[in-house]
Amino acid sequence: MKTINLDYLSANPLLPEVQEAMIKAIRTNYGNPSSPHQLGDQAHEALEQARESVARLIHCPKPQEIVFTSGGTEAINTAIKGVALAQAKKGRHIVTSNIEHNAVLRSLRRLRMMDFQVTSVGVDEYGRVDPEEVARAIREDTILVTVMHSNNEIGTLQPIEEIARITREKKIPFHCDAVTSVGVIPVDVQKLGVDLLSFSANQFYGPSGVGGLYIRSGTVLWPLLDGGVQENNKRAGTENLIGIIGMGAAAEAAVRDMEDRIRHCRRLKERLIRGLKENIEDIFINGHPELSLPNLVSVSIRYIEGEGIVLMLDEENILVSTRSACAAGALQASHVLLAIGRDFADAQGTLVITFGRETSEADIDRFLEVLKKVVRTLRDMSPLYNKKK
């Protein structure tokens, strides 16, 4: 039976043209972009071409403001720790939201171990941050604000432009974790007005382990990786050129196909949400009904456990996730779901369904059909459910 992948968030399949670009790069056997001879020149050119493609994707006017990283996590760690450590003499206070990705949360936790202080603003029932709350949280000694562009568990978009207006007025660097947005929906660093923006190639059908950080000129931060003078002196280490070339190809395709992809995903999302509501009782659809990612649906299915659903669906060759793969090994309930008001039990019964260009309406229909059976089976075994009845 055909495998239905509804866990695109964990790993987008590589686009055929990304595969071809990477295979061509492998066969070309590039040299080191830093070498002062012909092999170096050729590699350097390929590197800068990818940088231009990625810059276009986020409407970054100067490609040299893009630093390639080993993925979203490194970009986020670089932005947060880099600014904090470079600015520590000015102040040690950081403002964030309480629904950030683990890469943000744990970078901040690390900084707290180094005597930084963090204020985390809450969100409403849809997971939206109120820019006014960010403004109120800012202190004299605030040196960084970090809020995500879209949430990786519930898809809600944040009012980044409004927050940026506040941080620019107060001259505080603003980092935006846009890993789940870049390449999926339009992201324009100029319009947004952010100083730093993190992204990852795999969210737009590029390879895993490759990402980037936009650093607006003039933003002061320490590199996370010290060593050679690569990446404009902001990220040492010989580049993963094959992966970067793959990201460049993925960025070009994303620019070209974004509208079609969004239209396709919106149609699937509507069908999925309607089907969930029609087929299964006692559920919540999490996240904002309009201001959210087109390729993600989060559903809390009461009285049962998400882990059990994932395993039973897997046996039917349907792949979904309970939350981000990064957090799959962690056993606590999702801080995002708790933040929007779900209780512990409902948070445990949550599925994150993500899809993309290869997903068909038939895939959604089959998922709904199998899910209905699985939920019935699990609820029949659930003491909570039987008590409720």
Place this chain on the structure above:
Amino acid sequence: MKTINLDYLSANPLLPEVQEAMIKAIRTNYGNPSSPHQLGDQAHEALEQARESVARLIHCPKPQEIVFTSGGTEAINTAIKGVALAQAKKGRHIVTSNIEHNAVLRSLRRLRMMDFQVTSVGVDEYGRVDPEEVARAIREDTILVTVMHSNNEIGTLQPIEEIARITREKKIPFHCDAVTSVGVIPVDVQKLGVDLLSFSANQFYGPSGVGGLYIRSGTVLWPLLDGGVQENNKRAGTENLIGIIGMGAAAEAAVRDMEDRIRHCRRLKERLIRGLKENIEDIFINGHPELSLPNLVSVSIRYIEGEGIVLMLDEENILVSTRSACAAGALQASHVLLAIGRDFADAQGTLVITFGRETSEADIDRFLEVLKKVVRTLRDMSPLYNKKK
């Protein structure tokens, strides 16, 4: 005319079998190793198989002691900053040598900006560290010793076992930057007795931008990348699986072919050094005559500039380097050459010639022939040389 690559250090060409393994990985379109479903399982298996291959290469008994990184630079930064920050409450003093790679030097410089202190021990005329000097440099508050396995500019090997005996007795974590050794010559973490050891895939015909850090169980360090629970909670971020699979294939080939490769390189090295001495007057061969890498020759050619030689050789399709590609953008004279007693002028006239499995004796002969002409041309234009005459 055939291009002769004598700059293997900057970028080893990918082995055909590494290319095939990576292309197969691209076409397989792996999922995320952290996903709790079949796509995740398959990816996880591929990841752990590569880890086992890499573990075998450095005689690491427990593959989980290997953490995959985005290259040697990240491994080195993780080891040095990770141990220093985790141990800062115990002490803030670090011992190193004065011929380390920039990734080590600049990580330490960063730590000095955070109130750590560094003692740097000198080397002899061959670039060898005296273990007794390391012992004398160690203080009550020393929390880390970091000394490289082999030098990337002159090839000299260090007495790592002897230094490790000292650090183990004093219970101080010992990091060894073995980037230019692993996969080139035998490296056995058990015999060496180090606690941390950094390496990079590209030094053994694997892809650039992929590396690893051996962390002996029980060694306490903070991850450089915080976020998800990947890599045994020691390095967050979705893995560059395609690159890691390439490193795994490269490690297997290195284990299998190491003896042959060393024999081949030694023959070339002897021929090259003999040719240099016979063909060009007023030169120094840098580094230890026996205790050094088989695939590297450093030669200081007096009265002329290395940069000029590189450019003129490049026009003849012969690729060499003046020093590591990582430092190519930096204009200072090599700290390594100054440390072994070369003066500024001689340091500037130095070539680093590195070679490997595809290099032939004919390549070496042609290089010698062209170099002789180039040196003559440049010396004819050199006021220093004419004055000397």
